[in-house]
Amino acid sequence: MKNEMFLNFVDGTLQSRIEQKSSIQKFMLHLTSYNLELSDLLNQWIGTTTKSNIQELDLYIPSKKNSSYYLPQTVFTARTLTALRISGCKLGACNYINMSNLQKLCIQKIHIDEEIIQNLILGCPLIDDMRLIYCSGLKTLLLSSNRLNRVDIHCCHGLKKVEVKSPSLQTFWYHGKGSMRCNINLAMCKSLKSLTLEDANITDDLLKNQLSNFPVLEQLILSNCDALHCVMISSHQLKTLVLRGCDELREANIDTPNLLSFEYRGSKIPFSSLNPSGLREAKLYFEPSTLHNVDGSGFSFNKLQNFLRKFDCSKGLKFIVRSKENIIVHEDLRDILVPQVFDLKLEIIKSSTSLEDILDNLLRTWHPETLSIVSSTTSDFPEQVYKKMVDRGEEPSCCKYNSLNNKCWQHFLMDANIENLDDTEIESDWITWLKSSATMVNQLTCLRLNWKHR
Template identity: 45%
Template sequence: MKRKGVSSTAQDEIGATDLTTQAPGIERKRKKEFNTIDKNIEQQKQQTTENSDSLDKSITQEAGIRRKRKRAKSYKNDKRGKRRKKQAAGDSNGMEKRVESMDRISRLPDSIIHHILSLIRCTKGAARTSVLSKRWKDVWTSLSVLTFDQRKFQKPEGVQGKSNNEMFKDFIDQSLRSHLERNLGINKFELHLTSYDREVAHDMEQWVGLATENNIKELGLHVHTRGNNLYNFPRIVFASETLTGLRLQRCKLETLCTVKLPRLQKLYLRDCNVDEQRIQNIISSCPLIEDLRLIRCSGLKYLRIPSLLKLDRVEVHYCRGLKKIEIKAANLQTFWYCGKNRTSCKLIFIDCESMKRLTLEDKKMTDNQFRDLFFGFPLLEKLDLTKCLELKNIRIASHQLKRLVLRGCKNLQGAEIDTPNLLSFEYQGDEMPFSFLNPICLKEAKLSIGPASAGQFKFYIEREPLWFKKLRDFLGKLDHNRGFKLVVRTNKNVIIYEDLRELLLPPVHGLKLEIIQSSVGTEELLDRSLQTFHPETLSIVSPSSSEFPKLVHEKIIESKKDPTCCTSNHSNNKCWRHSMKFGKRVNLKRTKSKSGWITWLKSCPTDLFDITCFNLLNQKSDKHGRKAYS
């Protein structure tokens, strides 16, 4: 900027003079600024270095953390990998074991697999086993046991235009055709029919003919129909030289023909029409027959069985009109006869001293007839008399007899038993007419005395009946050193006595007693006591030091935890654990129940033993609203 009134030359000189005068101050000022700038630069460098160092540290730390995380992840992966490998190895081992077990089953001989398949009654069910393995499929196609049961056959879903009967016939035709195309023999052919007419009869004749032509060994024809419409059994079967077993139901054997069954061992006729001439013709032509059973057959009045060396067992049940049976068989071991109500049948045994098991249900048999029969069998080991209503006073004496059953002989007034080697005894009746002449060395016994209906369930408090005193005497004669347990059932209550020497029997009608060896385990004992009889109370009489009540309590508690002991869905096959809804221990001193049963239990002296009581509420009692305690 120029000054006014001064020339430019003069101004330049003045400016030069000012710069010269001001130069030292400017220089100092500039130095300070430069120093400040340098300091700032140094500080920035230092801060940058520090930031760089911290950044490096943080980067290093981050890298370390990442490395640690990576190592941890790697370790986890390794661990998981090992676990997976281990699990895979386990699965592999399990699979190998399953495959190995499957291979072991598949390596069974054909004969054993055939036997397993033969136990499956329905052929369709047996066919499903072909999915198990190629081996089972091959064996199934060669199965020589063919069983067709119309009761279990169901038409496949989606099939239209054909009835269930038509589908069943087609299934049999296809199975037989497939079998014969492979040139496979037929060991067993069994047929169960629920519908029968002329058309079915024609088909049956063809099926039976094919089976007979292919060297069949066992044949079973069962027609499950009512009325008089019976199947006319074809003649061709009576000429089979390979047949070993023949089972017929609702068949007619009227045609007289030549019978040649040289290998037949078993003959079962049920609901068949046959007279003595035809049955005689069949039996006499079967020299190897071992087992003969006639059940509810008609047309027979006289059954004569000639001398057959192989005959081991004969059963005759409810054959209408039969008046006489004559058997001559030196090796006969078992004879079982059940007679009709209104007919009397005379039993004649010739040379049958080898008989070991005799079961008689004959409402017309007298004391003398029984005596003559019994003393003709010196080797008899088992005797079962059921519903022999004409028996009044009998004597049973034998050193060989091991099992004796007296059941439902209502008019029996006295039975003198002289059997020192008897091991098992069973009795069912209203009184106790029997008496043992020898010390009782039984291993087991079952007694059912008096009716068990609710109307007759009452206590004999004032006076004990005679049968009750006899029962006490019988139990007192047992060999207590054998260590028995006694199970008593009455109405809806069960008592288990651990020691028979201290008995407190409830004086009531309808008692069912079972004497069991002490070697029987707790679980088996409960199964036998509760399986078919679902009580509301279970009481245990035992010594004070016994652990038995505790074991029973544990078993009852275990039974409530969703038992897996039986897998069948059918209610009849389920065990008592599934039937019981809950079970709990009851304090007899505190219970307020006024029932006669609980009152009797509370009145029993407990000086020498303890009484442990359990309340068992099962599904049946719960369904009808019945409870053991109020």
């Protein structure tokens, strides 16, 4: 019944467009299931959109072994299309392609071969953004174009070689498929500014060779690159560096004097050579680990403390410590203390970050038991935080049209109370640690937070 209502609604809407002789700017159709009986109707709908000066077409039509939808050829001759996203269907031969205005193309969960790719490149002379996601059938991918600005390749099974010949390319994102090694050649992409590699097979030497090709690289993201052990990252242009989940990385020699943003996620501290004095923001997420590994590469709190002392305190950065059910916000990076626990999430944020943004970032998806603020005796920041929490009203007017699971923290906080650490009856390792530093306690405001269940 619901399916029939949906089909009638789409059909009626498109028919009214035909009667009004009006253009269609964007048509998005995502089906949860498909059977062959829908083929003629889908062809009719897509034909209607391509005759109505369609600019953006987004189709997700799931295929099964004996029930696949073949995209009609009319799509590949739609000259008004500027963006095309297709997922799940089959493409057929695609011998004639003429999408003279297409700029963005995303192909997902589709079997595709090298010939189709070349036909697309030739038939779409303005394409500048190309993304292949969970595609099969490709062993070699050669992209040669003077207009390509962005290329994404995610989990394309069987792909063994990628070569991009585009002097205009600025963004490249490669996500490898498990144990399958893929040779990536971007030597001609001298304008590359953003490189993301999620590849368990990339080695120290391969990374070194890649980075040597990009003189203006500004953003480097290395994620789950488990074959990396000791890397050298040297660049005067790099502004953002992310090392995420590279579990075997022991040492990262980082020489990036103009770096502004740094993120690390792992269980070691391989970045101690990094000089963070110029950073405007940093995120350090330390996953549970053991104190001492067999090779002596265990987590070192002293090394972490020494690294944090290198930040430029004159920039007024705020330092946030998160662990399990507790948060500490340091207004000043001098004399900071880090609890010796193994699920640390540390963030250093810009001084200009608003109070609303700080609280939304900390509390939207995570409801801690305590929020503590370490500040000078003259600072009004603790009072601002407390007032923001208690003066929100019983029924906050924000998120009025959001579903319950998508509402902000203000809808779940029941109350916030200032905790006197000298008189508190609460016993926990966290409270004990807070009380252990006299200098911190003298400047500390601890809020006990009570939340509704989601």
